[in-house]
Amino acid sequence: MANSPQAKKRARQNERRFAVNKAxxxxxxxxxxxxxxxxxxxxxxxxxxxxxxxxxxxxxxxTKGVFHKNTAARKLSRLSSRVKSLGA
Known part of the structure; x- marks a missing residue:
């Protein structure tokens, strides 16, 4: 439980950031x-x-910090190879 004003503020910020990142x-x-x-x-x-x-x-x-860049690159690479294989 947050007791100090700083900890309370950080808890509020974390809730807001969590909601934005979830969306x-x-x-x-x-x-x-x-x-x-x-x-x-x-x-x-x-x-x-x-x-x-x-x-x-x-x-x-x-860029917003929701995913790691390697994760995004891996997902895009795998999807693009699957899309490419549709034509073959």
Missing amino acids: RRSRIRTYLRKVEEAIASGDQTVAAAALKEAQPELMRGV
């Missing part, structure tokens, strides 16, 4: 899910468009 994570997951669904449908043009929309969102999550 960002959810938004990014939605974009990633759209790519997954497009890949499952088998349409490469739709999947490529969905990936193009998801990429800046995922990178924005990196």
Whole structure:
């Protein structure tokens, strides 16, 4: 339990930041899910468009500190290779 004024303020800030980060994570997951669904449908043009929309969102999550940059790079790499394999 926070007792000092500083600790109380930090607790308030943490709650706010947690809510913002949770919303960002959810938004990014939605974009990633759209790519997954497009890949499952088998349409490469739709999947490529969905990936193009998801990429800046995922990178924005990196700059905001929601994801580590290697995690984002790994996700993008795997998705892009799967989208690419649809054409073959």
